[in-house]
Amino acid sequence: MELQTRIIEDTLLVKIVGELDHHSSEDIRNQIDKLLSSNSIINIIFDLSHMNFMDSSGVGMFMGRYKKIKMKNGIPVMINIQDSNRRLLKMSGLFNIYQEYKDLDDAILAIRRGSDE
Amino acid sequence: MNNKMKLEILSKSENESFARVVVSAFATQLDPTIEEITDIKTAVSEAVTNSIIHGYNKDDEIIHILCEIIDNEIIVEVIDYGMGIENIEQAREPLYTSKPHLERSGMGFTVMESFMDSVTINSVPGVETKVVMKKSIKSIKSY
Ligand SMILES: Nc1ncnc2c1ncn2[C@@H]1O[C@H](COP(=O)(O)OP(=O)(O)O)[C@@H](O)[C@H]1O
Numbered sequence: 367m368e369l370q371t372r373i374i375e376d377t378l379l380v381k382i383v384g385e386l387d388h389h390s391s392e393d394i395r396n397q398i399d400k401l402l403s404s405n406s407i408i409n410i411i412f413d414l415s416h417m418n419f420m421d422s423s424g425v426g427m428f429m430g431r432y433k434k435i436k437m438k439n440g441i442p443v444m445i446n447i448q449d450s451n452r453r454l455l456k457m458s459g460l461f462n463i464y465q466e467y468k469d470l471d472d473a474i475l476a477i478r479r480g481s482d483e
Numbered sequence: 484m485n486n487k488m489k490l491e492i493l494s495k496s497e498n499e500s501f502a503r504v505v506v507s508a509f510a511t512q513l514d515p516t517i518e519e520i521t522d523i524k525t526a527v528s529e530a531v532t533n534s535i536i537h538g539y540n541k542d543d544e545i546i547h548i549l550c551e552i553i554d555n556e557i558i559v560e561v562i563d564y565g566m567g568i569e570n571i572e573q574a575r576e577p578l579y580t581s582k583p584h585l586e587r588s589g590m591g592f593t594v595m596e597s598f599m600d601s602v603t604i605n606s607v608p609g610v611e612t613k614v615v616m617k618k619s620i621k622s623i624k625s626y
Pocket residue numbers: 422529533534537538539563565566567568574575579580581582587588589590591592593612
């Protein structure tokens with residue numbers, strides 16, 4: 367598993383490359399939370415285009431990051447979701463708390479619009 | 484087709500991916516679809532992770548994984564000899580976790596149940612906990 371992160375305005379973009387399970391989620395959580403401790407980051411976008419496996423430990427990781435973003439009054443987003451991951455994301459209710467957008471451009475536009483409201 | 488395989492691993496989190504890859508490689512004999520392989524991989528990952536986190540919470544204990552293929556069905560047993568489950572009915576409930584502080588989602592058994600055809604749990608706390616999962620592979624070639 368490899369994590370690629372980038373900061374765009376007040377949004378943290380996180381690309382998960384590889385497998386999200388109990389073993390890798392600990393690493394992911396620590397890396398993301400270090401970046402989220404900065405007050406200038408409010409929103410999070412998870413790019414799932416290269417996440418080729420996930421189990422319920424991943425669900426816990428996504429729920430935990432959702433809580434952190436909500437405390438900042440930010441917007442939690444997922445983009446580039448693969449069909450193979452869709453069932454578990456849906457079953458675990460993550461689509462009720464994360465907004466889904468097709469790609470990065472759509473997500474950034476939606477976040478800008480949301481922040482203006 | 485009939486076949487068997489037995490795997491013994493230590494309760495290290497690195498072995499979660501190893502275990503699911505081995506079981507899914509064994510299952511390929513049934514010519515499953517990519518979706519069926521994903522289902523098996525995910526279910527195995529859930530059961531092995533549970534043995535590591537809940538059964539032992541230690542990284543040097545033994546986990547056994549037994550696989551059997553009978554006709555077009557694969558049967559996977561994940562066994563640990565750790566703490567065990569006192570209340571199986573509660574453990575199976577969606578969202579129930581005994582370790583919420585570890586960001587567990589409590590969805591493990593729900594995932595196993597929906598990705599496999601059947602899931603049976605047997606536990607004698609402190610002695611043995613066994614999760615048996617079965618799945619028939621629809622796409623079997625006619626030999
Ligand atoms: N092998 C096991 N040994 C002991 N307890 C277990 C085992 N597997 C599951 N459990 C118990 O069942 C509960 C529910 O498991 P699960 O649905 O996978 O959720 P989670 O792993 O997120 O807690 C666990 O929190 C734990 O208390």
